[in-house]
Amino acid sequence: MSIIQVHNLHKTFEAAVPVKAIQGIDLEFAQGEFSAVVGPSGSGKTTFLNMIGGLDSPTEGDIIINDTNIRSLSPSEMIDFRLHNIGFVFQAYNLIPVLTARENVEFIMQLQKRPQKECTERAMELLEAVGLQDRAGTRPAKLSGGQQQRVAVARALASKPQFVLADEPTANLDTASTENLLDIMHNLNKKEDVTFIFSTHDKRVIDKARRIVTIEDGKVLSDEAIKR
Amino acid sequence: MNIVRISWKNIWRNKLRSSIVIGAIAVGILSGTYCVAIILGMIQGRVDDAIHKEVGHIQMHNPRFVTNYETQYTVSNVSDKRAEIQQITQVKSVAAHTVSHIQLSTGYTGSGALVTGIHPEREKEISDIYTCLWNSTGTYFEEDMYMPVLLSKEIAENLLLDYYRIDSSFFVTCAHIPDSVTGKLQSTKIYRSKTDFLQYVKSTLSSELLERYKTDFLNAALFFKTGKKISYSILSKDKEVQNGICKIAGVYKTSNSMFDARNIFMLDSDLRSLLHIETDKTHEIQLVLNDTENVPNVMSQLQSLYPNLEIRSWKELKPDAGMQADLMNMYGIIFIIIILGALGFGIVNTMLMVVLERVKEIGMLMAIGMNKKRVYSMIMFETVLLCLIGAAIGMVGGYYLIQATASGIDISSLAQGLESVGYAPVLYPQLDVLFFVQVSVLTIITGILAALYPAYKAIKYNPADAIRSDV
Numbered sequence A: 001m002s003i004i005q006v007h008n009l010h011k012t013f014e015a016a017v018p019v020k021a022i023q024g025i026d027l028e029f030a031q032g033e034f035s036a037v038v039g040p041s042g043s044g045k046t047t048f049l050n051m052i053g054g055l056d057s058p059t060e061g062d063i064i065i066n067d068t069n070i071r072s073l074s075p076s077e078m079i080d081f082r083l084h085n086i087g088f089v090f091q092a093y094n095l096i097p098v099l100t101a102r103e104n105v106e107f108i109m110q111l112q113k114r115p116q117k118e119c120t121e122r123a124m125e126l127l128e129a130v131g132l133q134d135r136a137g138t139r140p141a142k143l144s145g146g147q148q149q150r151v152a153v154a155r156a157l158a159s160k161p162q163f164v165l166a167d168e169p170t171a172n173l174d175t176a177s178t179e180n181l182l183d184i185m186h187n188l189n190k191k192e193d194v195t196f197i198f199s200t201h202d203k204r205v206i207d208k209a210r211r212i213v214t215i216e217d218g219k220v221l222s223d224e225a226i227k228r
Numbered sequence B: 001m002n003i004v005r006i007s008w009k010n011i012w013r014n015k016l017r018s019s020i021v022i023g024a025i026a027v028g029i030l031s032g033t034y035c036v037a038i039i040l041g042m043i044q045g046r047v048d049d050a051i052h053k054e055v056g057h058i059q060m061h062n063p064r065f066v067t068n069y070e071t072q073y074t075v076s077n078v079s080d081k082r083a084e085i086q087q088i089t090q091v092k093s094v095a096a097h098t099v100s101h102i103q104l105s106t107g108y109t110g111s112g113a114l115v116t117g118i119h120p121e122r123e124k125e126i127s128d129i130y131t132c133l134w135n136s137t138g139t140y141f142e143e144d145m146y147m148p149v150l151l152s153k154e155i156a157e158n159l160l161l162d163y164y165r166i167d168s169s170f171f172v173t174c175a176h177i178p179d180s181v182t183g184k185l186q187s188t189k190i191y192r193s194k195t196d197f198l199q200y201v202k203s204t205l206s207s208e209l210l211e212r213y214k215t216d217f218l219n220a221a222l223f224f225k226t227g228k229k230i231s232y233s234i235l236s237k238d239k240e241v242q243n244g245i246c247k248i249a250g251v252y253k254t255s256n257s258m259f260d261a262r263n264i265f266m267l268d269s270d271l272r273s274l275l276h277i278e279t280d281k282t283h284e285i286q287l288v289l290n291d292t293e294n295v296p297n298v299m300s301q302l303q304s305l306y307p308n309l310e311i312r313s314w315k316e317l318k319p320d321a322g323m324q325a326d327l328m329n330m331y332g333i334i335f336i337i338i339i340l341g342a343l344g345f346g347i348v349n350t351m352l353m354v355v356l357e358r359v360k361e362i363g364m365l366m367a368i369g370m371n372k373k374r375v376y377s378m379i380m381f382e383t384v385l386l387c388l389i390g391a392a393i394g395m396v397g398g399y400y401l402i403q404a405t406a407s408g409i410d411i412s413s414l415a416q417g418l419e420s421v422g423y424a425p426v427l428y429p430q431l432d433v434l435f436f437v438q439v440s441v442l443t444i445i446t447g448i449l450a451a452l453y454p455a456y457k458a459i460k461y462n463p464a465d466a467i468r469s470d471v
């Protein structure tokens, strides 16, 4: 069953010389996928993920997430839609620096107006799942890059989203942290059936993916499923 | 985690910058509240003087007396009226006055004045003039003498009743002047005129030293002779000119030289017989209440009791003080608004820097689902809290500074100009709680206004661009 359907997607950035970043993409993503979007720098990976995450709007084409055509949402409906349906892990600047790891995870649930008790319990569960239960009271500045990204994954899952988008989540990490983060994501995918779609340049990350979508010049070059 | 808590924590991310802004606000509010306290203290002092030394809270007259002070227009049944008025619970004391124009003259010159005939003991209940004897000259009608009159220092000087001498008390008054200067001066005879006295000082010291200490020397050497005779001329109620001799009982001085230039006092019994006013009639009934707030209430009670009398409050009798009192609160508020307005621009600038620094963070927050209203409130709370911390420090500082100087700041060296418009030479800074509440409200408003533009900028970011940007 597909949760994301992308039809005839185009995105042109208006500039002195207009940039055709996405030039006609048709794709579907199903529940429980662990997919990598790969391609050379400037190929349109970030632009593509931003559009399926509702952070940017297409110039042409449609994105349907669970029966909702997100192009029909107003900007404020879009924010609310993201809050309840999509988890995000960015390359950096994921966390609120003045809050502790636990508070950062709780924060998104508080935005969803869930009871405080539930927020705290789930935040602790998720921090445990990413192996950071003993750093719950630490602020991001005192965590390593890898630990920060693990908190970001916990935060992305906290809102119980349909799927998690991660744009180069390991770009700033060393090998050990990359493997660790990947293992955690992989586990969550297997055990909890969380859908992950991530972009990457990193061979080690690509090797873990079960589907690899290759984009070049804003078009899908190849789309292969890998049996692991 | 509510938004206010995040805003509060955000303030302390850049401690130096926040401290500078907080410091600026604190200094602004501190100096603002203190200036306002001084202005209000001055006005309050003027109002207190107007009420307790000059006109009381309320005065009642025959309406025709008010126009020209013609002495035949009296109020009758005075003792009944006093008893009735005393029944009103808010009234503290009542006293009756006879009042007339009078012409005074000495061998050298003459001066007109307004003379008020009083019963000294009753008058003490409604007026503090008895505490205002200048340099302990004479008494408040305590000494037994023929036709005693209490002059103001100003009128006594106009009548050339001033004498000068150097004696032991001169050196006490001049203790602050170096001995090397005063040491050269010796006890002197009495000088009949200012010029002669200054001539002596000039010949003993130098004209340069004289210029420097002239005011001090004159003040210290000046005295008045009680018991000295002056002649008067006054018109009785049947328009007969009465001439005679009265004697200086004492000399007073208030901080309002306009009042001093016009008013002298006699015993009611003396003035009454000069004017031929019957015992149970008078010109003026003056009331002092327990509380200035009760003036309107008592006014209306009196108006229904005595519809035929002209009844006026201190605000009507002393419109200058009345107007100041009415505007008092507004002065303070306008002053603070100006200060906060100026600070506001600095705050806008700081918050714009804050927003610019956090582009990526704000983009991330909007990306993960924090709506614009919440982002807006986050910036707004941060601004308001920043302002409130500064204002709170400023107000606490202002409060302690006011407390520390509440016993008075003497500015008499600069104060001659002030006295000529009725203000005391000692400042008593004062503020009420309401003012601090108003400052807090204004601070919150300033914070909200200062946050408008930075918060608007913050929510205008497109999350995708914000996260991508390389700031």
Ligand SMILES: Nc1ncnc2c1ncn2[C@@H]1O[C@H](COP(=O)(O)OP(=O)(O)OP(=O)(O)O)[C@@H](O)[C@H]1O
Residues within 6 Å of the ligand: A013, A014, A015, A019, A020, A021, A039, A040, A041, A042, A043, A044, A045, A046, A047, A048, B465
């Ligand atoms: N806001 C924008 N305005 C103009 N051009 C843009 C904008 N954002 C992206 N582009 C252009 O669109 C193209 C696709 O960029 P995008 O960031 O999606 O590539 P990417 O595959 O994520 O690259 P990388 O691997 O370096 O992250 C690039 O040529 C880029 O310069």
Ligand SMILES: [Mg+2]
Residues within 6 Å of the ligand: A045, A046, A047, A167
């Ligand atoms: Mg990219």
